[in-house]
Amino acid sequence: AQKITQTQPGMFVQEKEAVTLDCTYDTSDPSYGLFWYKQPSSGEMIFLIYQGSYDQQNATEGRYSLNFQKARKSANLVISASQLGDSAMYFCAMREVYQFYFGTGTSLTVIP
């Protein structure tokens, strides 16, 4: 079974609007971390935000927030007020024991 599933290969959003990128995960470990990374065309993976499995509140970092629904095993990334520079690939990841697992990514395009 896939550890991390991202079902949206590509997304479009109008500049200044909000967008939600979906991520579901699968684990039986009670302690885990969930992460989102951005990969622009340059190739570097940039850490955006993380959520711990025991965190009660959703994580926020500037325009990024993580909508964590533990019972549904989902960890969606919400980007508010989209900017042209947000156009990139976005990867959801989970840490379990020593390993990180990554989804296949969502390509986000921000339209002016």
Add this chain to the structure above:
Amino acid sequence: DVKVTQSSRYLVKRTGEKVFLECVQDMDHENMFWYRQDPGLGLRLIYFSYDVKMKEKGDIPEGYSVSREKKERFSLILESASTNQTSMYLCASSLGNRDRSTDTQYFGPGTRLTVL
């Protein structure tokens, strides 16, 4: 800020050559990782190391080996490069907290390797 550097951004090698990809981190992180990234397949873990001289196989270790002689440096070795090893290679490091949920990976800029 965490800094992870990789020896080359772009590399072109011939089939059968021995290839070394170097990764260095400057934040005294315990854990280091090598991934390859291919379109539609996401990131796949090749090897990781949680301590000096320690290594563990990831999901796709065949055709690769690693070396970690110093804490800050983790090398990926392609003993005899093949065309199917043409890919983007990403190195990452993480602190290695006991609290796994907060142990964030930080990535280097990547090496685009082409094997002809």
